[in-house]
Amino acid sequence: MxxxxxxxxxxxxxxxxxxxxxxxxxxxxxxxxxxxxxxxxxxxxxxxxxxxxxxxxxxxxxxxxxxxxxxxxxxxxxxxxxxxxxxxxxxxxxxxxxxxxxxxxxxxxxxxxxxxxxxxxxxxxxxxxxxxxxxxxxxxxxxxxIIFGPQTISPVPKSLPIQWIDGVLSKKEQVEFFHDEFRCPxxxxxxxxxxxxxxxxxxxxxxxxxxxxxxxGPDRVSRVQMAETVAHVRGYSTSLIKQVSASSVYRGSLIAS
Known part of the structure; x- marks a missing residue:
């Protein structure tokens, strides 16, 4: 064959x-x-x-x-x-x-x-x-x-969602996340x-x-909920997560999933 x-x-x-x-x-x-x-x-x-x-x-x-x-x-x-x-x-x-x-x-x-x-x-x-x-x-x-998971064999330059959330929350500074945009990662x-x-x-x-x-994936979550999950796992304060509307941020006329 x-x-x-x-x-x-x-x-x-x-x-x-x-x-x-x-x-x-x-x-x-x-x-x-x-x-x-x-x-x-x-x-x-x-x-x-x-x-x-x-x-x-x-x-x-x-x-x-x-x-x-x-x-x-x-x-x-x-x-x-x-x-x-x-x-x-x-x-x-x-x-x-x-x-x-x-x-x-x-x-x-x-x-x-x-x-x-x-x-x-x-x-x-x-x-x-x-x-x-x-x-x-x-x-x-x-x-x-949204596709999430571990880094690759040869690390990609593209920002990965969970790794990015972990990185910004680790700086102990408040970060904005959308509360009204939902995905099934x-x-x-x-x-x-x-x-x-x-x-x-x-x-x-x-x-x-x-x-x-x-x-x-099986769960419908907002960006805020994703950030809260990372915060709980990594031991960060959820007070660092500032909830904002997706309509408040201009991300270009094309919308990516």
């Missing part, structure tokens, strides 16, 4: 690294050949390759599509593509809207997949609460809430488990899918 090839787009990102590590540790029925793409986080590359030496890394520009052909020639056409690449900070998106559109609506990736003679590659796309039209025949779109390893289950369903059962899944 042919070993299945899995490509993680945005493999040096937070979710991408956690997913690659879990894929590399599978030893039962379906070990995978692994490859991942990177772009701006090249400084994160070597620690990740050291930890997962069986994986291949490819520099890919999602705006232009440059780099995809190198994957095809050196790794082969993937059986599964998991797209973890995204620009999710509103200010960053507004600063470069063309890049934000090209990355968050991955036309270059879909165009590359569409060039395959057999269009049965499973595309798993991590989305925010913005969902875009498309015609790919075999896909699962996961709309996640989801543990990163739960998201990975969902992705692995979808991959296994395709690889083992061979059934094409067209899925749109909301991926959230």
């Amino acid at each position: 042919e070993t299945k090839r899995v490509l993680v787009v945005g493999g040096t990102g937070y979710l991408g690294q956690h997913l690659l590590l879990s894929l590399s540790q599978i030893k039962d029925n379906a070990p995978y050949d692994l490859a991942f793409t990177y772009h701006s986080n090249s400084n994160l590359l070597q620690p990740l390759l050291d930890a997962i030496p069986q994986s291949l890394a490819f520099h890919v520009d999602l705006v232009t599509g440059d780099g995809f052909q190198s994957i095809a020639s050196k790794f082969g056409l993937p059986h599964v593509v998991v797209n973890c690449a995204a620009l999710s900070v509103p200010r960053v998106c507004e600063k470069d809207p063309d890049a934000a559109m090209s990355i968050n609506v991955p036309n270059s990736l879909v165009n590359w997949l569409s060039s395959f003679e057999e269009r049965d590659t499973l595309l798993i796309h991590l989305s925010t609460d913005q969902v875009y039209e498309g015609s790919w025949p075999n896909f699962a779109i996961l709309r996640s809430s 989801v543990y990163v390893k739960d998201v990975v488990t969902i992705i692995l289950s979808l991959i296994n369903k395709w690889v083992i059962e061979g059934k094409q899918m067209k899925l749109l899944l909301n991926v959230g």
Whole structure:
């Protein structure tokens, strides 16, 4: 049986690294050949390759599509593509809207997949609460809430929610948190488990899918409640948590989940 090839787009990102590590540790029925793409986080590359030496890394520009052909020639056409690449900070998106559109609506990736003679590659796309039209025949779109969990093998520069809350409260200074904006934060390893289950369903059962899944945790909480939980666990005074309305802060015209 042919070993299945899995490509993680945005493999040096937070979710991408956690997913690659879990894929590399599978030893039962379906070990995978692994490859991942990177772009701006090249400084994160070597620690990740050291930890997962069986994986291949490819520099890919999602705006232009440059780099995809190198994957095809050196790794082969993937059986599964998991797209973890995204620009999710509103200010960053507004600063470069063309890049934000090209990355968050991955036309270059879909165009590359569409060039395959057999269009049965499973595309798993991590989305925010913005969902875009498309015609790919075999896909699962996961709309996640706030993803939290431990730092990655190669620490990402992106601010992680729980680590950020811990850091600001540790300074013993009052910090503002929204009391009227609610999310269902989801543990990163739960998201990975969902992705692995979808991959296994395709690889083992061979059934094409067209899925749109909301991926959230079991609890509906505000930013204040998240901060209070961190404060209780870490022993900080909850008096440091100043409750404000989400409408009182301008965060750009794009809203990220």
